[in-house]
Amino acid sequence: MxxxxxxxxxxxxxxxxxxxxxxxxxxxxxxxxxxxxxxxxxxxxxxxxxxxxxxxxxxxxxxxxxxxxxxxxxxxxxxxxxxxxxxxxxxxxxxxxxxxxxxxxxxxxxxxxxxxxxxxxxxxxxxxxxxVAVSYASVVEVARVKQGEAVLVSGASGGLGSACCMVAKAVGATVIALAGDEEKAKAMRRDMDVDAVIVNTGDWIQKVMDFTGGRGVDAVLDNTGMVNDAIRCCAYSGTIVILGFAARGGVMEDVKMNRLLLKSITVVGYRYGESGRRFPKQMNEIWDGYLKMLADGKLKPLxxxxxxxxxxxxxxxxxxxxxxxxxxxxxxxxxxxxxxxx
Ligand SMILES: NC(=O)c1ccc[n+]([C@@H]2O[C@H](COP(=O)([O-])OP(=O)(O)OC[C@H]3O[C@@H](n4cnc5c(N)ncnc54)[C@H](OP(=O)(O)O)[C@@H]3O)[C@@H](O)[C@H]2O)c1
CATH class of the missing domain: 3.90.180.10 (Medium-chain alcohol dehydrogenases, catalytic domain)
Structure with a gap:
């Protein structure tokens, strides 16, 4: 073969x-x-x-x-x-x-x-x-995103990021997608069902805050490795799910711990493959929910x-x-x- x-x-x-x-x-x-x-x-x-x-x-x-x-x-x-x-x-x-x-x-x-x-x-x-079943696991099971909440997705154009946007929309969240450049952002605004696409340059964090009326987002799905920036985007008591480090080139960031305390923020890592190996029953439940969303037409593969x-x-x-x-x-x-x- x-x-x-x-x-x-x-x-x-x-x-x-x-x-x-x-x-x-x-x-x-x-x-x-x-x-x-x-x-x-x-x-x-x-x-x-x-x-x-x-x-x-x-x-x-x-x-x-x-x-x-x-x-x-x-x-x-x-x-x-x-x-x-x-x-x-x-x-x-x-x-x-x-x-x-x-x-x-x-x-x-x-x-x-x-x-x-x-x-x-x-x-x-x-x-x-x-x-990208990871998207369902991280949005629904880990971040526990609810209808009406605001969600920020980094690396939102990517395979996992775009699926995180779809799942968050499917549960009724307001979704802000971060894009690497204006050209891609244009395509994302045209082809993705999200509430805002913000280009990851200059004053993008201010734009996230403005879009949420100064409150910040309830959850960040971080595919690129930007926890310090995510803290600044979070509402009080928000959740940051660390999914990947696509933008870090292998160099990890130091996190400002005092800022986590000041905003009562939860930071949680999620490793899909290993979680599945350790908790197969939970993984089957994740797949049941994810496949149902797909079969019901709530997720539109891009x-x-x-x-x-x-x-x-x-x-x-x-x-x-x-x-x-x-x-x-x-x-x-x-x-x-x-x-x-x-
Ligand atoms: N936690 C888990 O279990 C799990 C499972 C699967 C994947 N992951 C991780 O999740 C991340 C996303 O995976 P994926 O398969 O969705 O990747 P992908 O399709 O390549 O998407 C990554 C996105 O990140 C953005 N990005 C920003 N800086 C980048 C850089 N320097 N190099 C590459 N991309 C950059 C890009 O969007 P812009 O160009 O618009 O910025 C790109 O669309 C990866 O880190 C992957 O290892 C984690």
């Missing part, structure tokens, strides 16, 4: 091209999936160049050689014999999933790595939304550009690195093959 295979970390992920490797052999409890779509995210770039926390020599689990990629949609080609009796998923079912090795034509994964795609949702959109075939993955990673993207890139790998309904 074709796959974006890394024999070693690569400092320039945009130069990656697919090569021919063996189709993975499904072990006892594995499902073999024919991948129809995959979706790159910021973490894939860090995995490729060896800068993600998951590549840490002691704590990590992503080491060369490996096939890059995490989020995929596909069709079940083979069900493990151990699960044939349960038949909750069968050959031909459309599924989404997450496991290292997704930028490929096939992947073999355990049952807990895949979920059925709701009827009526196309596989490309489902693939786009798979990797797909950026056109990327056909694994050979377009280098361009996709380049566009991500260059911050051109708003919403999610989905790379089509193969045509959708639906199970016969006869």
């Amino acid at each position: 074709q796959a974006v295979y890394l024999p070693a970390f690569n400092p320039s992920p945009s130069s990656l091209v697919p090569s021919t490797v063996a189709i993975p052999s499904a072990k006892d409890d594995d499902y073999l999936i024919r991948i129809t779509h995959c979706s790159p995210q910021h973490a894939d770039i860090l995995h490729a160049n060896g800068k993600h926390q998951n590549v840490h020599a002691k704590r990590g689990h992503v080491h060369p050689p490996f096939i890059l990629g995490y989020d995929f949609a596909g069709v079940i080609e083979q069900v493990p014999s151990s699960n044939v009796a349960a038949r909750d998923l069968v050959e031909g079912d459309r599924v989404i999933g997450g496991r290292i090795g997704a930028f490929a034509e096939y992947i073999a994964v355990p049952r807990n790595a895949i979920r059925r795609i709701p009827d009526g949702l196309d596989s490309a959109s489902a693939c786009a939304m798979h990797g 797909l950026y550009g056109k990327y056909e075939g694994l050979s377009s993955m280098g361009r996709a990673l380049k566009d991500l690195e260059e911050r051109k993207v708003y919403g999610k890139i989905v790379v089509s790998v193969a045509g959708e093959v639906e199970r016969s309904k006869l």
Whole structure:
């Protein structure tokens, strides 16, 4: 099969091209999936160049050689014999999933790595939304955003940021999206359902305060690493959820602790993957809520550009690195093959 295979970390992920490797052999409890779509995210770039926390020599689990990629949609080609009796998923079912090795034509994964795609949702959109279930977890479960509250999202053009905006709107919040530049802000105002898009330059914090009538926001979903700025944007007793550090280039900030006390602010980190490994029951509840929002049409996946075939993955990673993207890139790998309904 074709796959974006890394024999070693690569400092320039945009130069990656697919090569021919063996189709993975499904072990006892594995499902073999024919991948129809995959979706790159910021973490894939860090995995490729060896800068993600998951590549840490002691704590990590992503080491060369490996096939890059995490989020995929596909069709079940083979069900493990151990699960044939349960038949909750069968050959031909459309599924989404997450496991290292997704930028490929096939992947073999355990049952807990895949979920059925709701009827009526196309596989490309489902693939786009798979990797950003973090948005539902962080907005609904961690920040506990309520109807009528004001929410600020940093890195709002990104995959996770744009999904945070959608989930916050779906629960009835007023959403302020931060954008890197005016050009992207224009596209976001046109294509995203948010209440304000503010460009992250100059007096942007004052603009957030003005928009909220001087009160500040109830919650900040921070994808870029701006806790000190988030404190200044928060209302009294607000919550800041630390999701990522996309803008920090690996250098962490020192936080003004006295300002947290003065405003009674809660700062909470949320690590989706590890939380899922430790608390699978809670993760299933998160997915039930998230898939229901998707199936009910409350979240409108925002797909950026056109990327056909694994050979377009280098361009996709380049566009991500260059911050051109708003919403999610989905790379089509193969045509959708639906199970016969006869
Ligand atoms: N906590 C978790 O469990 C979890 C799960 C998934 C991802 N993450 C993290 O969440 C963050 C967002 O991930 P993503 O996949 O949504 O990334 P993404 O699609 O690349 O989006 C990141 C956004 O951050 C903004 N940004 C500002 N400065 C940047 C810089 N120097 N480099 C790159 N982007 C910059 C960009 O928007 P503008 O150009 O408009 O500023 C960009 O759209 C990443 O840090 C990722 O590692 C965390």
